[in-house]
Amino acid sequence: MSAVLRAASNCRQLCKSYSTRMASTGPIQSAIQETLTENLQPVHLEVINESYMHNVPKGSETHFKVLVVSEKFENLPLIKRHRLVNELVKTKLEGNFVHALSIEAKVPSQWSADYKVDPSPNCRGGFGK
Amino acid sequence: MLPTFRYVAKQVIGTGYRFPIARTLCSAKENTVTKEDLEKLVKNNKVVVFMKGDPEQPRCGFSNAVVQILRMHGVTYDSHDVLSSDDIRQGIKDFTNWPTIPQVFINGEFVGGCDILLQMHQSGDLIEELKKVGIKSVLLEQAEKEEADKKK
Structure with missing residues (x-):
């Protein structure tokens, strides 16, 4: 029985990584992934391009959401965790910050594998206007 | 309670997508909103929000979420529409060293x-x-009231 469960879980992981890859990662998304991986050694990282939810051309890389689970956040208040992530992204993108970066920054004890990231709130047309 | 910059937004909103070149030109200009101005603004009320649009008509989902949360808590606050002024929009980002809008202040912090x-x-x-x-x-x-009702 446990073998079956393990197989199912492997499959889920495979599917997940597959679907992530399928959503054709753009250069900005890759850069964000890279810098957060390098600097925060996260136990879990999701970088989601939410640009499609907004009033921007198809394939844009303007709106992102990240879930970072890292021990480096231990003992840091929320605002410092967010500042850290913002700084890393800003440095990596050489000052060309993305239009929106929604952040969930957790320590491992605040996260479990079945945790699902909520999509960001609906756009109301404010972008670039 | 009335947001200072409400409804001025429409003059500036105009033409949709802002091209990077326009942004460069804007930022090259001297920002007319000083640090002192912003310090005054953020301390003007116990809760102050810089957002896109105004509380009745937020123009961004993130700003709307902030409005909804504060509404749930019954908080009155000053709101400033950054879409009505590029100077405020850039000024507040520099002031807090925070790259995105909305921005929330409590007691000037x-x-x-x-x-x-x-x-x-x-x-x-x-x-x-x-x-x-x-x-x-x-x-x-509400929670306290429910608690009290239970005890009755």
Whole structure:
């Protein structure tokens, strides 16, 4: 029985990584992934391009959401965790910050594998206007 | 309660997508909003929000989320529409060294953006922070009332 469960879980992981890859990662998304991986050694990282939810051309890389689970956040208040992530992204993108970066920054004890990231709130047309 | 810059937005909103070149030109210009101006603004009320649009008509989902959360807690606050002024939009980002809008201040202190306010709301920290500045959250009032009713 446990073998079956393990197989199912492997499959889920495979599917997940597959679907992530399928959503054709753009250069900005890759850069964000890279810098957060390098600097925060996260136990879990999701970088989601939410640009499609907004009033921007198809394939844009303007709106992102990240879930970072890292021990480096231990003992840091929320605002410092967010500042850290913002700084890393800003440095990596050489000052060309993305239009929106929604952040969930957790320590491992605040996260479990079945945790699902909520999509960001609906756009109301404010972008670039 | 009336946001200072409300409805001025429409003059500037105009033409949709702002091209990077326009942004470069704008930022090359001297910013007319000084640090002192912003310091005054963020201290003008116990809760101050810089957002896109105004509370009745937020023009961004993140700004709207902040409005909804503060509404749930029954908080009155100053709001400033950054779409009505590029100087304020850039000025506040420089002031807090925070790259995105909305931005929330409690007692003149920068608290964070939408994500942080949402997490503070979920964890109960927001009720505590409001209490510190003498604002009693409506949610807390309701909870206390229910508690009292149970005891009756």
